[in-house]
Amino acid sequence: MLEHILTGFTNSMMPFNFLLIIVGLTGGIVIGALPGLTATMGVALMVPITFAMNPISGLVMLGAIYSGAIYGGSNSAILINTPGTPSSVATTFDGWPMTQKGDAEGALNASLLASAFGGVIGTLFLLFLAAPMAQLALKFGAPEFFWLCIFGLSTIASMSQGNVVKGLISGALGMLVSTIGLDPLEGLPRFTFGSYSLVQGIEVIPAMIGLFSFSQVITLVGSKNKFIAEYKGKRGATLRVAKKLWKDAKANLLRSSIIGSFVGILPGAGGEIASIISYNEAKRWDKNKANFGKGIIEGVAASESANNATIGGSLIPMLTLGIPGSAVAAVIMGALLAHGIQPGFKIFTNNAELAYTFIVSLIVVNIVMVFVGAFLIKGTARVLNVPTSYIGVAIVSLSIIGSYAIRNSMIDVMVMIFFGLVGYFGGKIGFDTGAMALGIILGPIVEDNLSRSISIAGAEGSVLKVFFTHPIALLLIILTIVSVMTPMFLTKHRSKKEAVVNDEA
Amino acid sequence: MKKNEKMVLIIGIVVILALALTGCGQTSMATKEEYPTKPLSMVIAFSAGGSSDIQARIMQKYWNKYVPEQPWVFNYKVGAGGAIGFAEIAKAQPDGYTLGGLNVPHMILQPMAQGAQFSIDDFEYISQVVTDPQVLAVQKDSPFKTWKEVIDYAKANPNKLKVGIVGTFSGHHMMLLDLQDKTGIEVTQVVYKGAADQNAALLGQEIDLMIGNVNDVMRSMENMNILGIAAEKRNDFLPDVPTLKETGLDLVSDIRRGFAVPKGTDPEKVRFLRDAFKKIQEDPDYLADMKKAGQPTDNMSGEEFDKYVHEQQEYNKNLLTKFNLIK
Amino acid sequence: MTKRKSNLLAGLAIIIVAIVFMVQGFELSERSNALPFVLEIFLIVTGIYLLFQGIKTNAAEKIEEEEANLNWVRATVIVFATFIYVACVVYIGFYVSTFVYLILGSWYLNERGLTLFALTVSTIFSVVISVVLYLTFTVFLLVPTPSGFFF
Structure with a gap:
């Protein structure tokens, strides 16, 4: 195996492949940063081009685009509070406050380094633990998925401290909206309000662009501030952030990356869930929980390391079983097949050079990403130097094209505008756009797996057995309870503390 | 001055030509109209990189070989299991410049059960290109070795057998209904969003039996036993798997892909497209590319495909009525 | 509030x-x-x-967040301008509408007032953004944009 790894490394360093890595990363980062253009779209766009190359180079480039796009989503999340891909929703929680505080550079670098770290950890899992991880993915059935989503949703409780009720309401509203369209069980239209256009449902990305981005524009153009946030380019930000991460966030990064790798192997769950869970876990294990959401590096690092770690994870079931762990992995599998390469455990023996080069190249990709990303950050951060009067309208144009691009539908543009208004006015009366986005993302997965679990329970004759006896499910239930109880406990604890302080004063 | 005169002359010629051409559209002179004179819009109802897209991309390569004058411009109209894209084709200008991929039985079931905004009579069918038969598959360690054992178990234990399918009102759903209809078994139907999570569920033994397409299961032969294929004859990708028919169950079920233009397109243009698609599908390189990509080719002319779609309409209608799924 | x-x-x-x-x-x-x-x-x-x-709750208790800062007129104008923009995208195409929207929107919002100089700046800005969008989406990424009467 070691010799395969070495071959893989030499292959990735060949000038042509190395060039593809740089080009793929740059393209991927740009695609990821543009709201509405997803990693899936970026990789799918490039697949036809790889047909002209040898399969190894093609795969190396696709891997670079995939990694770049998942990282790129954080740029817009940090700079304009708009997650470029759904995987970066949790990045806005701390990334945007950091920008508002004038430390956009810190946030961007934290996201870059964390992404690269997560990417490497995910790839190491792929390299050394592919077989056991694939078996684990198969143990993960509908009830486990259901509890995983509930666990993800429990984040809302800790996210919206001080206003848990409105946070929960926002999440429930998001889930309710996500039920518009064809119902997953019976395949019949629901809540279409008499309009066939709604049969295709509310697409997550336009809704998200609206909630975050368009509502943000309304605030921006109405504000008296000349710029989105103060920004002064400082030298050596990467190094400063690297030191800070090493000092304060080692455990956080590792934990988030492991969570990301595990969530990545599950078909039907990806970066959007991994980043939320990791964010929540980072917060729980941190000594200064209250600082989360106010703009700290740890929050950005948790979310971004997790979503890049899902890449390696999602390739595990694809390469070993022929079952893609994410939409992007499915597209990459299509490219493999078009080259006449069959995925499966045999790929590691029959096509060892290809398989190992692909995997090892992902490590190279993540290292190169630090340099490419650091270079790009210098340019992207300048967005903050553009006065709001210009940037505001430009964001609107970008939001429209991004919403449209998802499936070439004007309905999605209208959905975006509608959710922009919902986000803006909802925000005024205390609703939480982040929680609502979570509801929209997780709602369909919750319902899908809930109804599937109930079908299975019907056949097994016991609901209790299906939902509460599987070990992984039990573990998730316990985690959920802990997650919900911690903030409640905290609030009590804090109010006691505050009472004491007040007495002293 | 000279420049202006030239301009007027050119505009004049263009106007006359345009008038002549539009005038001729209704007459037998149509044969004189050149086609295609601009790029064709290819509507794909599924996301880029998916199986339908890959098939069309392979086809595009050979379209460029046989009709080098004008390329295809891909236009993805995704949503509602393909219904949005199919409707897009149906509602396009019938000028021969919009064509698109259709999937059967999706396009038959959507108007029937889900209120989709088109009918199977809204198209001029160009050609069928793929038939992907359905199979019955179990996990490698499953106690079931033949489909008969599965049926016996299901008969002895009503509603205990968990059968995984992808989507409701899909090809899988229809096959399951047909199976239940022909054998009289009652099972628990477990619906998945996509083949990936369905295959994972079978390997993880969440379900006992799964209905899958050849294209989805051919890569998992190490982990699954295929009990039978619901086709008239054995499949090149799974030569050792017996058909259900040869083992005594008269069940044929598949998904098919074809191409169509909107109803009312000039018959000459339709003929042109049918010819081009026929040439593409007879090209040995095309067949080799399709085989490599795991796409089971099955060429059928536009006329036959049209007839097939209408036959399937009747078959599915009967099945759904029998199970009270439509009124 | x-x-x-x-x-x-x-x-x-x-x-x-x-x-x-x-x-x-x-x-x-x-x-x-x-x-x-x-x-x-x-x-x-x-x-x-x-x-x-x-x-x-007490009728007088304010929410922490201060919002006196918000200029309602500007926000409302931009929201309605966006409605018109979206409607135009369908009929006259994305790039033409974007070009016009960016000029008028940024001109209206800019703080120098509605001067000729500001209009020039807005026009240059709009040309740059439109061209960049066109190059990124239509030329490089081949992503279709809503097209209308004009491209």
Whole structure:
């Protein structure tokens, strides 16, 4: 195996492949940063081009685009509070406050380094633990998925401290909206309000662009501030952030990356869930929980390391079983097949050079990403130097094209505008756009797996057995309870503390 | 001055030509109209990189070989299991410049059960290109070795057998209904969003039996036993798997892909497209590319495909009525 | 806005949304309506809770966030301009509408006032952005944009 790894490394360093890595990363980062253009779209766009190359180079480039796009989503999340891909929703929680505080550079670098770290950890899992991880993915059935989503949703409780009720309401509203369209069980239209256009449902990305981005524009153009946030380019930000991460966030990064790798192997769950869970876990294990959401590096690092770690994870079931762990992995599998390469455990023996080069190249990709990303950050951060009067309208144009691009539908543009208004006015009366986005993302997965679990329970004759006896499910239930109880406990604890302080004063 | 005169002359010629051409559209002179004179819009109802897209991309390569004058411009109209894209084709200008991929039985079931905004009579069918038969598959360690054992178990234990399918009102759903209809078994139907999570569920033994397409299961032969294929004859990708028919169950079920233009397109243009698609599908390189990509080719002319779609309409209608799924 | 007003409005809003969905769900089968129904009930219950909270809280208590900063006129104009923009995208195409929207929008918002100089800056800005968008989306990424009468 070691010799395969070495071959893989030499292959990735060949000038042509190395060039593809740089080009793929740059393209991927740009695609990821543009709201509405997803990693899936970026990789799918490039697949036809790889047909002209040898399969190894093609795969190396696709891997670079995939990694770049998942990282790129954080740029817009940090700079304009708009997650470029759904995987970066949790990045806005701390990334945007950091920008508002004038430390956009810190946030961007934290996201870059964390992404690269997560990417490497995910790839190491792929390299050394592919077989056991694939078996684990198969143990993960509908009830486990259901509890995983509930666990993800429990984040809302800790996210919206001080206003848990409105946070929960926002999440429930998001889930309710996500039920518009064809119902997953019976395949019949629901809540279409008499309009066939709604049969295709509310697409997550336009809704998200609206909630975050368009509502943000309304605030921006109405504000008296000349710029989105103060920004002064400082030298050596990467190094400063690297030191800070090493000092304060080692455990956080590792934990988030492991969570990301595990969530990545599950078909039907990806970066959007991994980043939320990791964010929540980072917060729980941190000594200064209250600082989360106010703009700290740890929050950005948790979310971004997790979503890049899902890449390696999602390739595990694809390469070993022929079952893609994410939409992007499915597209990459299509490219493999078009080259006449069959995925499966045999790929590691029959096509060892290809398989190992692909995997090892992902490590190279993540290292190169630090340099490419650091270079790009210098340019992207300048967005903050553009006065709001210009940037505001430009964001609107970008939001429209991004919403449209998802499936070439004007309905999605209208959905975006509608959710922009919902986000803006909802925000005024205390609703939480982040929680609502979570509801929209997780709602369909919750319902899908809930109804599937109930079908299975019907056949097994016991609901209790299906939902509460599987070990992984039990573990998730316990985690959920802990997650919900911690903030409640905290609030009590804090109010006691505050009472004491007040007495002293 | 000279420049202006030239301009007027050119505009004049263009106007006359345009008038002549539009005038001729209704007459037998149509044969004189050149086609295609601009790029064709290819509507794909599924996301880029998916199986339908890959098939069309392979086809595009050979379209460029046989009709080098004008390329295809891909236009993805995704949503509602393909219904949005199919409707897009149906509602396009019938000028021969919009064509698109259709999937059967999706396009038959959507108007029937889900209120989709088109009918199977809204198209001029160009050609069928793929038939992907359905199979019955179990996990490698499953106690079931033949489909008969599965049926016996299901008969002895009503509603205990968990059968995984992808989507409701899909090809899988229809096959399951047909199976239940022909054998009289009652099972628990477990619906998945996509083949990936369905295959994972079978390997993880969440379900006992799964209905899958050849294209989805051919890569998992190490982990699954295929009990039978619901086709008239054995499949090149799974030569050792017996058909259900040869083992005594008269069940044929598949998904098919074809191409169509909107109803009312000039018959000459339709003929042109049918010819081009026929040439593409007879090209040995095309067949080799399709085989490599795991796409089971099955060429059928536009006329036959049209007839097939209408036959399937009747078959599915009967099945759904029998199970009270439509009124 | 006071805390009281925000709670009353929020409570009322979600009760209305929940009831609208509930009415829509009447004709659905039980299985199909199961999760939505649970969510609707949850929203109605919490909505009523918010209403009570609203009545209970002191009418004078302000929400922390200050919003005197917000210029309502500018925000409203841009929102309506965006409505018109979206409508135009359908009829005259994305790039032409974007070009016009960017000029007028940024001109209106810029702080130098509606001067000729500012208009020039806005035009240059709009040309640059439109060209960059065109190159990125249409030339490089081949992503279709909504096209209308003009391209």
